Amino acid sequence: MKSIAECKTLVDCARYWEIAAAGRMCFTQPMGGGDANVKTWSWAEAIGEARRMAAYLKGIGLPEGSRIAICSKNCAYWLMADLAIWMAGHISVPIYPILTAELVRYTLTHSEASLLFVGKLDPVWQQMKNGVPAGLRTVAFPLAPQNDHESWTAIVRAHAPLEAIAACPRDATATIIYTSGSTGTPKGAEISFEAMHRGGKGLTAFLQSGPADRLFSYLPLAHAYERLVIQAHGLYAGAPVFFAESLDTFIHDLQRARPTLFASVPRLWVKFQQGVFQKIAPRKLDRLLAIPIVNRLVRKKILKQLGLDQVRVAASGSASIPVDVLQWYRRLGLELREAYGMTENLAYSHCSRAGRVRAGYVGNPYADVEQKISAEGEVLIKSPAMMKGYYKLPAENAHAFTTDGYLHTGDLGEIDDLGRLKITGRIKELFKTAKGEYVAPAPIENRLANHPLVEACYVTGSGCVQPYGVLMLSEAARETMSEGDGNALTARFEKLLEEVNQTLPAYEQLAFLVIAGDVWNTENGFLTPTLKIKRAVLEKTYGPMAQEWFSMQTPVVWWSSG
Numbered sequence: 001m002k003s004i005a006e007c008k009t010l011v012d013c014a015r016y017w018e019i020a021a022a023g024r025m026c027f028t029q030p031m032g033g034g035d036a037n038v039k040t041w042s043w044a045e046a047i048g049e050a051r052r053m054a055a056y057l058k059g060i061g062l063p064e065g066s067r068i069a070i071c072s073k074n075c076a077y078w079l080m081a082d083l084a085i086w087m088a089g090h091i092s093v094p095i096y097p098i099l100t101a102e103l104v105r106y107t108l109t110h111s112e113a114s115l116l117f118v119g120k121l122d123p124v125w126q127q128m129k130n131g132v133p134a135g136l137r138t139v140a141f142p143l144a145p146q147n148d149h150e151s152w153t154a155i156v157r158a159h160a161p162l163e164a165i166a167a168c169p170r171d172a173t174a175t176i177i178y179t180s181g182s183t184g185t186p187k188g189a190e191i192s193f194e195a196m197h198r199g200g201k202g203l204t205a206f207l208q209s210g211p212a213d214r215l216f217s218y219l220p221l222a223h224a225y226e227r228l229v230i231q232a233h234g235l236y237a238g239a240p241v242f243f244a245e246s247l248d249t250f251i252h253d254l255q256r257a258r259p260t261l262f263a264s265v266p267r268l269w270v271k272f273q274q275g276v277f278q279k280i281a282p283r284k285l286d287r288l289l290a291i292p293i294v295n296r297l298v299r300k301k302i303l304k305q306l307g308l309d310q311v312r313v314a315a316s317g318s319a320s321i322p323v324d325v326l327q328w329y330r331r332l333g334l335e336l337r338e339a340y341g342m343t344e345n346l347a348y349s350h351c352s353r354a355g356r357v358r359a360g361y362v363g364n365p366y367a368d369v370e371q372k373i374s375a376e377g378e379v380l381i382k383s384p385a386m387m388k389g390y391y392k393l394p395a396e397n398a399h400a401f402t403t404d405g406y407l408h409t410g411d412l413g414e415i416d417d418l419g420r421l422k423i424t425g426r427i428k429e430l431f432k433t434a435k436g437e438y439v440a441p442a443p444i445e446n447r448l449a450n451h452p453l454v455e456a457c458y459v460t461g462s463g464c465v466q467p468y469g470v471l472m473l474s475e476a477a478r479e480t481m482s483e484g485d486g487n488a489l490t491a492r493f494e495k496l497l498e499e500v501n502q503t504l505p506a507y508e509q510l511a512f513l514v515i516a517g518d519v520w521n522t523e524n525g526f527l528t529p530t531l532k533i534k535r536a537v538l539e540k541t542y543g544p545m546a547q548e549w550f551s552m553q554t555p556v557v558w559w560s561s562g
Contacts, residue, residue: 072119104131200232254307517560
């Protein structure tokens with residue numbers, strides 16, 4: 001291969017950079033203990049290590065196309081293991097590193113995994129590992145919790161690099177990515193080598209990226225979005241990837257990386273903003289940004305402290321981001337581009353164009369992606385990175401696509417005159433009130449979530465006279481509560497309720513807001529690993545209280561399960 005353009009798969013891309021950029025940085029991985037213990041791989045070293053692991057996988061006699069699982073937080077070994085699996089002729093199965101034992105068992109048994117790579121994991125692994133079938137062959141990354149598994153390091157030392165790399169036919173399955181299960185049992189989307197390659201190539205063209213860029217990986221690699229942005233795009237563009245050590249060192253790791261391309265979720269963009277406000281009051285910052293001579297220095301200092309001073313493209317995905325947060329970052333010089341995609345199309349679907357960002361819209365489809373709205377208002381997408389289908393679920397596959405090849409997203413949406421898409425809700429999330437009116441909760445939730453005191457929320461009310469909202473307090477609001485200023489918070493939530501209701505038709509107006517005392521997270525099952533709410537869990541938890549809350553006849557209800 002004389003150029004990256006001649007590569008047909010991501011394995012080809014890896015082999016190209018192994019030679020064309022042999023001595024250039026590929027991965028940078030904190031190994032624990034701060035800056036004194038950071039490991040860097042060149043392209044030749046990283047691909048060479050993947051080849052050595054591939055030789056081991058080839059030598060243990062697994063049938064061609066065996067499923068091999070990876071359960072680890074993001075790290076260089078994750079990406080090298082994935083390449084090794086492909087080079088040996090097998091299929092990778094990512095497992096979210098914060099799943100319950102039950103879901104770990106389901107994923108491993110449903111995919112019929114023959115081997116499991118275990119890596120960098122939190123103490124939650126003590127519960128997760130109970131879902132690993134007895135006797136399953138397991139290989140541990142250097143960053144894995146203490147174990148008696150086969151060692152990655154020992155295996156790599158004992159094997160020569162595999163030369164006869166598997167063919168990797170473009171239409172063959174490269175990976176099975178299981179959905180987050182926000183609406184039920186996870187489904188495994190089969191993504192082909194061609195789909196991953198097309199996604200990486202298309203995103204590289206859209207971002208106009210290359211080896212001079214720097215990527216920072218921390219969103220779950222088990223999710224399609226990170227597989228697209230970090231793995232597929234990184235391998236095609238030849239850009240080095242930096243990893244974080246922990247939440248405690250996150251900003252420091254980001255400062256080390258100083259990425260040129262950075263994508264995140266709304267919750268983190270808001271946390272960055274709140275972190276700045278803890279150091280400088282919003283009003284004071286506004287005054288400084290209004291002074292022309294000072295403005296540039298202040299913006300540069302803030303972005304440098306966040307490690308974002310070299311970012312040329314910043315994106316936000318997974319959920320709608322508050323308008324005021326978009327505007328705040330724009331004042332700092334970062335135009336946050338909202339993005340949209342699904343597991344079923346490797347998240348290769350939509351992203352806002354520079355200078356064409358419209359709040360509440362996820363932007364235009366990529367150049368080789370088609371979009372349309374069905375007669376029922378559903379968003380239909382045709383992407384070159386689309387899945388082949390759901391693994392072992394032929395009945396589901398029959399309903400996943402239209403007769404002309406578009407993916408049923410299950411999302412409701414509308415397209416403006418510039419072709420930008422707005423997601424207005426989920427078809428399955430519509431509920432009917434006692435008055436017979438259908439309510440789409442997502443747009444109302446987005447309005448509520450725009451408030452700085454709200455970390456997460458959901459709107460419900462099936463069979464009730466009016467909908468109502470349940471909110472989880474933001475970290476800042478919880479701190480205010482701990483200081484005993486509950487009355488002030490109640491007044492602010494009453495105002496929020498009034499402001500949101502003024503934007504809604506009568507049948508959608510919220511009867512009240514419930515401020516839940518629970519913290520919703522992935523560990524207790526309220527959120528998916530991609531930080532989306534699990535409506536079924538929320539309904540089971542809070543639904544039985546609806547009648548009592550309505551009887552209180554108050555605009556704001558404070559409620560705790562304790």
